[in-house]
Amino acid sequence: MNPTRRHLIAGAGASLIAPALPGRAEAQAFPFRPNQRYPDPAVQILDPSFARYRIYSSTLEQVATGMRWAEGPVYFPEGGYLLCxxxxxxxxxxxxxxxxSFTVFRxxxxxxxxxxRDRQGRLITCEHSVTRRVTRTEGDGAITVLADGFEGKRLNAPNDVVVRSDGSxxxxxxxxxxxxxxxxxxAKPEQGTTHVFRIAPDGTLAAVISDIVNPNGLAFSPDESKLYVVEWKGTPNRSIWSYPVRPDGSVGTRTKLVDATDQGALDGFRVDRDGNLWCGWGSNGALREEPETIDGRxxxxxxxxxxDLDGVKVFNPEGKAIGFIRLPERCANLAFGGPKRNRLYMASSHSLYALFVEAHGAV
Structure with a gap:
């Protein structure tokens, strides 16, 4: 097989629970029942300003399940489908x-x-391991490698990706x-630290941020004047940092926008047209200092x-928590989709959830 191409597998049976790969156990599917009450109590208003984004007669839906760790949702309006x-x-x-239907794409x-997606509607993917690169899927299915090394050394493990209006x-x-x-x-890392990279429209790769330990999710403010980045290993808590973006594509001095003080684990997030940050949320896995006796142990x-932590926490542009969407599984990442970009898709551990809201994705 040509190493610059991948098979696109689309179909092989439309099933809510996707088939496991050969030789691998089927991921467990969790039963889910939507709430029958309106408004859905899973949508919690932490500040009155969030009420405008809740649709009174919209309820949380589980649209797919059967995964082991769901990540990276992206919506394609031309085809009316979402990839994760x-x-x-x-x-x-x-x-x-x-x-x-919920099927294997690749x-x-x-x-x-x-x-x-890039501005031409092509899929941009962070290949997280083995190849450790960022790729673009062309219209004919060919795979173009956009970045796989920096300063003569392999990338670490590309994780999350966004595209700016200038094509970078x-x-x-x-x-x-x-x-x-x-x-x-x-594998042993070759880079001396963990970066946020920028691929310029001419293909030039530059490290624009190098002062974050394990950067994770990232997104731009609606006017693209700010870049928000999650620091996965922040001290003492996971955080979202805000960087002003200069005209030349570099960034200025950072300020902390969000501090996950309740043992929350920030991961991926998206920004709506009003500048609110809709953030995947869950436990950060920190243990208590003293044990408890449970079943004699x-x-x-x-x-x-x-x-109490699993779901999506929403922050306004000033970093104030205004809303929370409770989920039965930890949410890693999310995307706005649907024809009007007002359907919030949440990639959450084993499942994909959806909720119509009175907000629209900024991009």
Whole structure:
């Protein structure tokens, strides 16, 4: 097979629970029942300003399940479908709004993580492990490599990606995909640190941010004057930093916009037209200092209750928490989709959830 191409597998049976790859156990599917009450109590108003974004007669839906770790959703309005990565299963999945099918789009996918569209509607993918590169899928299915190394050394593990209106592509390069065997192959990092990179329209690659430990999700403000970046290993909490973007594509001095003080685990996020940040949320996995006796054993429980943290937390442009969408699974990343870009898709552990809101994606 030509190493610059991948098979696009689209179909092979429309099923809500996607088939596992050969030789791998089927991921467990969790039963889900939508709430029968309006307004849906899963949509929580933390500040009165969030009420305008809640649709009174809209309820949370589970539109697909059967994944092991759902990530990187991206919506394609021309085809009415959404793609998302199932990272440990090494595949990209496709949810079709028209018939509700959920099928394999690409497998293997080089442990794809973050995905987005460029201004021409082409798929941009962060291949998180093994190949450790950022690629573009052309209209004929050919794969173009946009970046796979910096200063003569391989990238770490490209994670999340966004495209600016000038055509530049910005992506984070933490270590997650090479730290172990769950999301790819363990490997020794070659870069001296973890960067946020910018691919200029002419293809030039530059490290624009190097002062964040394991940068994760990223997005621009609606006017693109600010770049927001999640620091996965922030001290003492995970954080979102705001960087002013200069005309030449460089960034200025950062300021902290969001601090996850409740044991929350920031991951991916998206920005709406009003500048609000809709953030994937869940437990950061921190343990309590002292054990509890559970079933006769000394057990170190998590700080906080994961069942109270799993979902999407919404912050206004000033960094104030204004809303929360409770989910039965931890949300890693999300995207606005639907014909009007007002359907919030949430890639959450094993499943893909959706909720219509009175907000629209900025891009």
């Amino acid at each position: 990565s199932d990272v440990p299963n090494n595949r990209i999945m496709k949810y079709d709004e028209r018939d509700g 497998a293997p996918a080089n442990f794809a993580n973050g995905n987005t 592509i910005w992506f984070t390069d933490p270590l997650f995909g090479i730290n172990g065997e769950w999301e790819g192959d363990r 000394a057990v170190y429980p998590l700080k906080g209750r994961p069942e």
